[in-house]
Amino acid sequence: MPKDGAASPSHWKAFASRRRDPATKREAVLQTAAHLFLEKSYGRTSLNDVAERLNITKPALYHYFRNKEEILLECYRLGTGLIEEILNEIALHCGTGLEKVAAFIYSYANVMTVNFGRCVMRLDEGDLSSEAFAEVRTYKRKIDRRLRSFIQEGIEDGSITPCDPKIAAFSIAGAVNWICIWYEPEGELPAEEIASQFARTLTQGLARTTTNGGEREVSRQEPLP
Amino acid sequence: MPKDGAASPSHWKAFASRRRDPATKREAVLQTAAHLFLEKSYGRTSLNDVAERLNITKPALYHYFRNKEEILLECYRLGTGLIEEILNEIALHCGTGLEKVAAFIYSYANVMTVNFGRCVMRLDEGDLSSEAFAEVRTYKRKIDRRLRSFIQEGIEDGSITPCDPKIAAFSIAGAVNWICIWYEPEGELPAEEIASQFARTLTQGLARTTTNGGEREVSRQEPLP
Amino acid sequence: MPKDGAASPSHWKAFASRRRDPATKREAVLQTAAHLFLEKSYGRTSLNDVAERLNITKPALYHYFRNKEEILLECYRLGTGLIEEILNEIALHCGTGLEKVAAFIYSYANVMTVNFGRCVMRLDEGDLSSEAFAEVRTYKRKIDRRLRSFIQEGIEDGSITPCDPKIAAFSIAGAVNWICIWYEPEGELPAEEIASQFARTLTQGLARTTTNGGEREVSRQEPLP
Amino acid sequence: MPKDGAASPSHWKAFASRRRDPATKREAVLQTAAHLFLEKSYGRTSLNDVAERLNITKPALYHYFRNKEEILLECYRLGTGLIEEILNEIALHCGTGLEKVAAFIYSYANVMTVNFGRCVMRLDEGDLSSEAFAEVRTYKRKIDRRLRSFIQEGIEDGSITPCDPKIAAFSIAGAVNWICIWYEPEGELPAEEIASQFARTLTQGLARTTTNGGEREVSRQEPLP
DNA sequence: CATGAATGAGAGTTCATTCAT
DNA sequence: TATGAATGAACTCTCATTCAT
Numbered sequence: 049m050p051k052d053g054a055a056s057p058s059h060w061k062a063f064a065s066r067r068r069d070p071a072t073k074r075e076a077v078l079q080t081a082a083h084l085f086l087e088k089s090y091g092r093t094s095l096n097d098v099a100e101r102l103n104i105t106k107p108a109l110y111h112y113f114r115n116k117e118e119i120l121l122e123c124y125r126l127g128t129g130l131i132e133e134i135l136n137e138i139a140l141h142c143g144t145g146l147e148k149v150a151a152f153i154y155s156y157a158n159v160m161t162v163n164f165g166r167c168v169m170r171l172d173e174g175d176l177s178s179e180a181f182a183e184v185r186t187y188k189r190k191i192d193r194r195l196r197s198f199i200q201e202g203i204e205d206g207s208i209t210p211c212d213p214k215i216a217a218f219s220i221a222g223a224v225n226w227i228c229i230w231y232e233p234e235g236e237l238p239a240e241e242i243a244s245q246f247a248r249t250l251t252q253g254l255a256r257t258t259t260n261g262g263e264r265e266v267s268r269q270e271p272l273p
Numbered sequence: 274m275p276k277d278g279a280a281s282p283s284h285w286k287a288f289a290s291r292r293r294d295p296a297t298k299r300e301a302v303l304q305t306a307a308h309l310f311l312e313k314s315y316g317r318t319s320l321n322d323v324a325e326r327l328n329i330t331k332p333a334l335y336h337y338f339r340n341k342e343e344i345l346l347e348c349y350r351l352g353t354g355l356i357e358e359i360l361n362e363i364a365l366h367c368g369t370g371l372e373k374v375a376a377f378i379y380s381y382a383n384v385m386t387v388n389f390g391r392c393v394m395r396l397d398e399g400d401l402s403s404e405a406f407a408e409v410r411t412y413k414r415k416i417d418r419r420l421r422s423f424i425q426e427g428i429e430d431g432s433i434t435p436c437d438p439k440i441a442a443f444s445i446a447g448a449v450n451w452i453c454i455w456y457e458p459e460g461e462l463p464a465e466e467i468a469s470q471f472a473r474t475l476t477q478g479l480a481r482t483t484t485n486g487g488e489r490e491v492s493r494q495e496p497l498p
Numbered sequence: 499m500p501k502d503g504a505a506s507p508s509h510w511k512a513f514a515s516r517r518r519d520p521a522t523k524r525e526a527v528l529q530t531a532a533h534l535f536l537e538k539s540y541g542r543t544s545l546n547d548v549a550e551r552l553n554i555t556k557p558a559l560y561h562y563f564r565n566k567e568e569i570l571l572e573c574y575r576l577g578t579g580l581i582e583e584i585l586n587e588i589a590l591h592c593g594t595g596l597e598k599v600a601a602f603i604y605s606y607a608n609v610m611t612v613n614f615g616r617c618v619m620r621l622d623e624g625d626l627s628s629e630a631f632a633e634v635r636t637y638k639r640k641i642d643r644r645l646r647s648f649i650q651e652g653i654e655d656g657s658i659t660p661c662d663p664k665i666a667a668f669s670i671a672g673a674v675n676w677i678c679i680w681y682e683p684e685g686e687l688p689a690e691e692i693a694s695q696f697a698r699t700l701t702q703g704l705a706r707t708t709t710n711g712g713e714r715e716v717s718r719q720e721p722l723p
Numbered sequence: 724m725p726k727d728g729a730a731s732p733s734h735w736k737a738f739a740s741r742r743r744d745p746a747t748k749r750e751a752v753l754q755t756a757a758h759l760f761l762e763k764s765y766g767r768t769s770l771n772d773v774a775e776r777l778n779i780t781k782p783a784l785y786h787y788f789r790n791k792e793e794i795l796l797e798c799y800r801l802g803t804g805l806i807e808e809i810l811n812e813i814a815l816h817c818g819t820g821l822e823k824v825a826a827f828i829y830s831y832a833n834v835m836t837v838n839f840g841r842c843v844m845r846l847d848e849g850d851l852s853s854e855a856f857a858e859v860r861t862y863k864r865k866i867d868r869r870l871r872s873f874i875q876e877g878i879e880d881g882s883i884t885p886c887d888p889k890i891a892a893f894s895i896a897g898a899v900n901w902i903c904i905w906y907e908p909e910g911e912l913p914a915e916e917i918a919s920q921f922a923r924t925l926t927q928g929l930a931r932t933t934t935n936g937g938e939r940e941v942s943r944q945e946p947l948p
Numbered sequence: 949c950a951t952g953a954a955t956g957a958g959a960g961t962t963c964a965t966t967c968a969t
Numbered sequence: 970t971a972t973g974a975a976t977g978a979a980c981t982c983t984c985a986t987t988c989a990t
Contacts, residue, residue, distance in 0.1 A: 779971085780972055780973075783970090
């Protein structure tokens with residue numbers, strides 16, 4: 049999981065020299081923007097704010113992005129990219145539905161502690177143009193569908209207590225998404241601690257318990273190697 | 274649970290006659306504002322938008338509120354008021370910790386489907402002045418503390434599996450809070466259906482299973498009288 | 499022919515009192531804008547320039563117009579309105595085609611000395627949105643068609659020498675349109691003097707005719723090898 | 724009459740090779756600029772637009788011109804150069820005043836169909852610095868004076884009907900200048916067709932003359948009461 | 949009471965122009 | 970020589986807020 053720069057206010061260094069990898073600069077802009085968007089919201093973040101932090105001037109940003117919204121959209125895209133990765137990984141996982149759900153929660157929770165990941169769920173979609181809005185929505189629907197299919201799988205393979213997959217998915221996704229609201233990169237709770245606890249807490253609600261000689265036994269899984 | 278006007282675009286009627294309870298008018302403003310804030314976000318909702326929908330003029334709003342932010346703050350207060358009520362009710366509940374948690378989820382989820390309730394968790398606190406911000410934060414912390422105490426209670430009375438109450442509370446609160454994001458007043462899922470399913474899904478993760486002659490038995494509760 | 503305010507820099511008086519006929523103010527804005535557009539071109543005229551001259555602030559203009567372009571478009575419309583009037587008058591005229599053409603030149607030339615009239619032909623259509631552009635173009639085509647029809651009439655009734663009506667119309671319209679370029683409201687040439695001389699020159703031509711045994715004979719020349 | 728590149732979007736070829744006559748490149752810039760200025764106006768043409776079309780970068784333009792305005796001024800100069808030529812040719816012409824006027828119209832109309840020529844009359848002088856403005860104005864005045872002198876000559880030698888040479892010149896010049904507005908290089912009307920028809924129409928007038936006992940009698944009309 | 953009018957501050961965006969390589 | 974990068978100034982437009990009626 050890439051660490052991003054909540055802690056490093058030094059993205060402006062990317063602009064220290066005139067000749068420098070433009071891709072690096074572009075990314076520095078995005079890191080800074082994402083940081084500010086999360087801190088103050090997109091609407092209250094002016095391009096001046098972004099530029100100031102990078103020690104450049106406002107119009108310089110237009111070398112890397114066509115307009116403010118493109119910056120926003122790129123944040124979304126980087127974030128959804130991270131989620132895409134974990135979804136693909138999990139799909140390859142062999143395991144019960146419940147295991148997949150747990151793996152999903154674990155990985156997804158981790159993404160929700162990374163700035164770009166947080167952007168996806170925290171920023172206001174209403175700030176996107178209708179086109180970009182559609183793109184993002186499509187993506188989110190995809191995530192939702194995947195989660196539901198994992199749950200469905202689990203119900204079918206008996207690892208998950210029968211329930212309405214739609215509402216169950218809302219419940220799980222909500223719990224994990226909300227991380228992006230309260231998580232503080234500098235806070236005391238380590239991301240992986242959160243992730244593994246969430247995976248456990250949320251799946252145990254789904255798990256069908258099997259009695260095994262008086263001992264409670266829930267189909268347990270370690271969400272990650 | 275009071276129904277509010279997602280479906281009734283008729284708040285302007287409160288302003289139809291000159292002689293009318295000013296308190297009614299004030300509330301009509303709030304209903305409309307809350308509706309728009311949820312629809313377009315606070316930042317993108319201009320006072321003109323609010324006034325227009327009420328068939329009054331912009332400066333008229335200043336008779337009822339000192340400024341835009343006060344409208345926002347009042348929305349928060351009405352919302353937290355709703356939550357306050359349910360918290361008090363639950364506190365009076367006699368029952369295990371788990372039962373209280375389930376009751377909390379059920380009631381709280383219902384609030385999250387009501388405009389003012391949604392405002393509390395959906396709107397951006399960054400739009401509040403630092404003073405109002407503090408007020409709201411204090412309130413939110415209070416909610417969180419209550420939920421944690423219910424969980425703690427449950428752990429102590431044996432109705433809840435031992436866990437970190439902080440993270441468990443985040444998980445539950447997140448799942449329920451997120452309702453305010455995806456819930457559509459006109460949608461097909463009825464609020465109470467959501468509420469009860471959430472209560473079940475989320476608590477079963479916490480519930481300690483007791484074996485009772487080979488039959489799985491989770492301490493079940495009906496969240497509502 | 500209405501006189502407009504090239505000479506009267508006092509349109510700001512319309513804004514002297516807060517309560518005043520909004521229509522008057524709107525017109526004052528247009529007069530001032532038209533004046534500046536002709537003086538400095540639309541592009542180089544900032545809304546500040548307009549506002550300053552009216553002793554108001556820039557955003558005040560937005561009470562009367564949605565945006566800068568609407569101001570421009572209104573100038574066009576007032577101008578085309580003036581032309582419309584004269585076209586209708588002439589159509590009612592009984593007379594030969596030649597007489598109609600002459601009447602057209604006379605009246606049209608007069609319009610070209612009035613600010614709003616000048617706007618129609620002097621300002622750059624490229625500054626209009628494509629919609630407004632279409633509107634204006636439609637209008638201009640209409641004028642052109644009328645003039646051609648007058649010429650055609652004249653050819654048919656024998657009052658005009660057979661020629662290509664299209665090119666003849668271009669020639670006449672050009673001569674008259676160009677007035678909007680060089681005419682100075684404060685200059686020494688009175689508008690009506692220009693108008694009547696144009697009507698004569700363009701209909702009769704420069705050439706002095708010499709009679710040669712009943713055959714019309716104009717001193718002909720081949721303009722260039 | 725030099726043909727210029729309305730039809731040939733290939734001026735960038737001049738920049739294809741590094742080693743190439745700088746003068747050629749300079750001219751390529753001017754051709755392209757003139758084309759764009761006519762198409763979109765000077766104000767709406769950015770140096771980027773020019774550079775892009777030439778497949779070079781914006782700062783490269785500064786090797787050939789000190790600033791944007793110099794490009795504009797050069798367009799004017801090339802255009803006035805074309806006019807200068809024809810004026811000189813005509814001055815050498817032996818012939819009556821009327822013949823000179825006709826020759827002027829013919830040649831001048833042709834220039835008005837060439838990009839640089841069109842620039843002279845179509846572009847907005849207000850975009851020039853006051854110095855350049857003065858230069859161009861001086862030039863235009865010269866053209867006007869010449870035309871007037873031709874007319875005066877004609878009046879004196881009897882080839883032209885007595886009239887106010889000033890207004891007559893305005894009338895003729897206007898008609899011809901306006902060509903630069905409506906002429907389309909790709910259009911169906913060939914430049915020389917326009918030129919010769921203009922020469923005839925403007926010198927002879929529209930009115931069909933009727934001979935009446937040796938006295939010239941044109942169907943006279945008073946254009947408007 | 950209520951309103952139309954007006955304002956000041958600030959936003960995003962564009963562009964000619966100049967560095968620095 | 971030629972260029973990518975950067976800037977500063979300017980402009981349009983929006984909006985919460987306050988007069989003045």
